[in-house]
Structures are given as C-alpha cells and as structure tokens.
Amino acid sequence: MYHIISIRDFERSELDYLLDRAQEFDTGTYRPGMLDDKLVALLFFEPSTRTRMSFATAMARLGGKSISVDSVEASSIVKGETLADTIRVISSYVDAIVLRHPKEGAARLASEFATVPVINAGDGAGQHPSQTLLDLYTIRQSMPVDGIDVGLLGDLRYGRTAHSLALALSLYGVTLHTIAPGGLEMPANIALELRERGMEVVEHENVEEAIRELDVLYVTRIQRERFPDSASYYNVASSYRITTDLLDGVKERLMILHPLPRAGEIDPAVDRTPYARYFEQARNGVPIRMALLHEVMK
Amino acid sequence: MTRKDPSGGLLVSPIKNGTVIDHITAGEALNVLRILGITGSTRECLSIATNVESKRMGKKDIVKIENRELRTEEVDRIALLAPQAKINIIRDYKVVEKKGVEIPEVIRGVVRCPNPGCITNTNEPVASTFEVLDKGLHCLYCDWLIKDDIANHII
Numbered sequence: 001m002y003h004i005i006s007i008r009d010f011e012r013s014e015l016d017y018l019l020d021r022a023q024e025f026d027t028g029t030y031r032p033g034m035l036d037d038k039l040v041a042l043l044f045f046e047p048s049t050r051t052r053m054s055f056a057t058a059m060a061r062l063g064g065k066s067i068s069v070d071s072v073e074a075s076s077i078v079k080g081e082t083l084a085d086t087i088r089v090i091s092s093y094v095d096a097i098v099l100r101h102p103k104e105g106a107a108r109l110a111s112e113f114a115t116v117p118v119i120n121a122g123d124g125a126g127q128h129p130s131q132t133l134l135d136l137y138t139i140r141q142s143m144p145v146d147g148i149d150v151g152l153l154g155d156l157r158y159g160r161t162a163h164s165l166a167l168a169l170s171l172y173g174v175t176l177h178t179i180a181p182g183g184l185e186m187p188a189n190i191a192l193e194l195r196e197r198g199m200e201v202v203e204h205e206n207v208e209e210a211i212r213e214l215d216v217l218y219v220t221r222i223q224r225e226r227f228p229d230s231a232s233y234y235n236v237a238s239s240y241r242i243t244t245d246l247l248d249g250v251k252e253r254l255m256i257l258h259p260l261p262r263a264g265e266i267d268p269a270v271d272r273t274p275y276a277r278y279f280e281q282a283r284n285g286v287p288i289r290m291a292l293l294h295e296v297m298k
Numbered sequence: 299m300t301r302k303d304p305s306g307g308l309l310v311s312p313i314k315n316g317t318v319i320d321h322i323t324a325g326e327a328l329n330v331l332r333i334l335g336i337t338g339s340t341r342e343c344l345s346i347a348t349n350v351e352s353k354r355m356g357k358k359d360i361v362k363i364e365n366r367e368l369r370t371e372e373v374d375r376i377a378l379l380a381p382q383a384k385i386n387i388i389r390d391y392k393v394v395e396k397k398g399v400e401i402p403e404v405i406r407g408v409v410r411c412p413n414p415g416c417i418t419n420t421n422e423p424v425a426s427t428f429e430v431l432d433k434g435l436h437c438l439y440c441d442w443l444i445k446d447d448i449a450n451h452i453i
C-alpha cells in the first residue's frame with residue numbers, strides 16, 4: 001500500500017515522477033473518469049479551507065467522490081476515541097484517507113492502522129508533503145530546479161512548509177538562502193540535516209542582501225503569536241515585508257512564492273509584478289493532488 | 299569462585315544465577331537500570347556498585363541482577379548509555395556467556411519523545427520509536443532529534 005506521509009520518504013526520482021504525473025493532469029492528458037468508482041475521506045481535525053477544497057476538487061475532477069469531515073465534525077465523531085480507532089473504522093468505508101491533524105506524526109500513526117492509503121494533508125508543525133510537491137511543481141514550470149538559488153524568508157523555526165521544501169530542494173543541488181528574524185531562525189538540527197544531504201545553506205541578515213542572487217524567493221507567514229507583544233511583531237513584520245522597492249535589480253526570472261494565506265508579508269502592489277507567482281502556485285494544488293490521489297488509488 | 303577480578307575480589311556477594319553487567323560507564327548504573335525498566339518497584343534482587351576502580355576504564359559501575367537472564371534486545375539499549383558495557387550471564391556461579399552491547403537501529407518504548415506535540419505523547423496505542431543515528435535519536439513520528447541527555451528521556 002502506498003501512503004504519502006513525509007517528504008523524507010521520497011527519493012528524487014519519485015518526486016520527479018509525481019511532478020510529471022501532475023503535469024499530465026494539468027495539461028488535460030488523462031481519462032476524466034479515472035477514479036469514478038472511488039471514494040476518499042477528507043478527515044480534517046484542524047481547520048483548512050484551501051487544502052481541503054483542493055483535495056475535493058482534485059477528486060471530483062478525476063470522477064471520484066469524497067466525504068468531507070471538517071474539524072468540528074471530526075472532534076465530535078471521535079469523542080475521546082483514539083485516532084487509531086477512528087482510522088480503523090473509516091478505513092472500512094473508503095478507498096483512501098486524506099488527514100489533517102494537529103499532532104506531529106499523526107499521519108504516520110494513521111498509516112499504521114489504516115487498511116487503505118493515507119495522504120498527509122499536514123500534521124501539526126510537522127509535514128505537509130502535497131504543499132511541498134506543489135511548490136516544486138510551480139518552480140519547475142518556470143525553470144529546471146537543479147542548481148538554482150532559493151531564498152526562504154520568514155518564520156523558518158516553526159514553518160513546516162519551509163522545512164519540507166528545503167528537504168526536497170536538497171535533492172536538486174539547490175543553494176538555500178535563509179532569511180529569518182531573530183528567534184525564528186531555522187532550527188540547527190534541520191540546517192545540519194540539509195548540510196548532511198549536501199546542501200549549501202547560506203544565512204542572510206536581511207532580504208536586500210540576498211534577493212539579487214535568487215531565482216526563487218519563498219515567503220512564509222510570520223505569526224503574531226510567536227511574539228511577546230504586537231509592537232515587536234509589527235516591528236519585525238515590517239522589516240521583512242516584500243515591497244516593489246526591493247525588486248530593483250533582481251534576476252529577470254525571479255519568482256516569489258507564498259503558501260498562502262498571507263498576512264502582511266507581501267505588499268499587494270507586488271501582485272502586479274511578473275515576479276508574483278503565488279496565485280499560480282495555489283492553483284497548482286489541484287493537479288498535484290490529482291496526481292497523489294490517483295497514485296494511491298489506481 | 300569468581301576471584302579473577304584484578305581489583306582483588308568481589309565487592310558484593312556472588313550470585314548463583316543471573317546477569318552481571320560489567321564495565322558500565324562510571325555513574326551510569328542507575329540509568330542502565332532505568333533503561334532496562336528495572337525500578338524500585340520491580341521484583342529483581344539487585345546489587346549495584348558505582349565508581350569501582352577498573353584497570354581498563356579508570357572507574358566503572360557494575361550491576362548484578364539475580365535470577366534474571368537479560369535478552370539481547372534488552373541489553374542493546376544499554377549501549378545508548380554505556381557502549382563499553384559487558385554482559386555476563388551467570389549460571390551456577392559461573393560466567394557461561396559474555397557479550398558486548400550493540401547499539402540498536404531502532405528503539406521502541408524506551409525513551410519518551412521530548413516534543414509535546416508528538417503523537418506518541420498522547421493516548422494513542424503506539425510506543426515511541428526512535429531510529430539511532432550518529433547525531434542522536436530521531437523520532438520516527440515527529441522527526442524530533444534527541445542529541446544528548448538520553449538518560450533524562452527514559453520512560
């Protein structure tokens with residue numbers, strides 16, 4: 001059985017294969033009713049609109065059906081039941097389970113109790129592999145991923161999307177540039193793991209210093225709850241904000257990505273520049289999730 | 299009987315059957331017992347000697363457990379704390395088997411994951427599971443890395 005739990009489980013060839021499949025779905029070269037006898041459970045123990053909707057959309061586009069359980073329903077279904085039991089029961093109803101859960105490692109646990117494939121749609125501060133795949137996919141649409149310079153900006157301490165993207169990029173000979181406010185730097189053990197995987201990791205004090213070197217600038221959310229008071233939050237947030245002024249002299253092919261939703265990290269004026277690619281990135285969630293759903297249920 | 303000890307004899311009385319864990323890193327005897335799940339409330343009859351002079355190691359700890367022969371998967375955990383430890387199985391006062399400890403690839407249910415957000419710290423029916431890497435213990439659920447002070451995380 002094929003589960004999709006963590007980007008760490010993938011070799012480069014497997015990532016490339018999934019990205020190729022997503023491209024086929026994206027360009028319409030597939031049979032529309034491919035999953036027409038299949039049913040997936042979207043089991044969300046934490047609120048998420050985008051991820052849940054894009055899985056539902058992907059399933060519908062493949063002709064399959066989904067039952068969606070949102071965070072409120074999910075917590076009332078389980079009423080003190082363990083996730084292990086919930087998964088055992090739901091496994092007997094459906095052909096695959098997409099799981100979002102607040103605890104790290106929840107998807108790994110679910111895969112041990114499920115009798116159907118499990119796709120991790122985010123487990124706490126842990127992994128969110130379909131997000132990483134769509135990030136890679138968006139980059140690959142514009143340029144070969146090999147050897148490029150990617151900047152990660154924002155909360156690199158708690159930001160799971162940044163960690164798993166960095167892990168994936170380490171398979172592509174990418175040079176990583178990290179730009180994080182004090183206290184939100186990338187954890188030492190993750191930086192170590194990246195270097196062990198042969199990645200060059202360069203730390204920068206500020207965006208200005210790095211941005212002209214970059215092919216991709218990946219901006220993540222800086223959350224207010226990480227700061228003691230709103231003054232220090234605004235202070236940091238404003239000094240890490242991407243504005244059009246910063247874009248003077250950047251590489252022509254620079255792409256700015258953001259997993260969305262954004263708070264104030266990117267000035268809306270940037271949306272009108274050719275560098276802004278985050279809405280396209282969000283759209284790519286559908287072909288990626290089509291590829292994942294198809295792969296685990298075909 | 300067991301007069302070979304170069305320090306000039308046994309510090310504690312000999313046991314008829316059981317296990318002697320010798321050459322434990324000095325100061326780790328109690329942690330070794332904890333990692334074996336042996337506590338004051340379990341039934342084993344124990345003798346513990348700490349900071350004993352040792353030719354090979356300067357100082358060492360020794361633990362003797364009566365009437366219990368430790369299994370390989372139990373003793374290998376000891377390697378996390380005391381990689382030089384030697385396990386001696388005693389039958390009828392004699393050492394009948396002597397083996398070193400080998401660092402296991404995976405340890406289950408022995409060490410608690412320090413990450414409060416880890417699924418293994420909930421009421422789910424799974425044991426904590428770590429793969430043993432050179433740089434530390436890596437939680438196979440949440441990817442947390444325990445770099446040092448393993449003894450502090452023993453369940």
Ligand SMILES: Nc1ncnc2c1ncn2[C@@H]1O[C@H](COP(=O)(O)OP(=O)(O)OP(=O)(O)O)[C@@H](O)[C@H]1O
Binds near residue numbers: 311
């Ligand atoms: N019957 C026994 N009761 C208690 N302790 C014992 C008994 N027999 C041996 N030991 C202890 O077990 C350990 C190993 O005994 P052994 O006779 O193999 O000593 P050794 O030759 O010094 O071995 P090593 O090279 O491992 O130090 C020693 O610490 C010894 O004191």
Ligand SMILES: [Mg+2]
Binds near residue numbers: 303304
């Ligand atoms: Mg000796």
Ligand SMILES: [Zn+2]
Binds near residue numbers: 413418438440441442
């Ligand atoms: Zn853990």
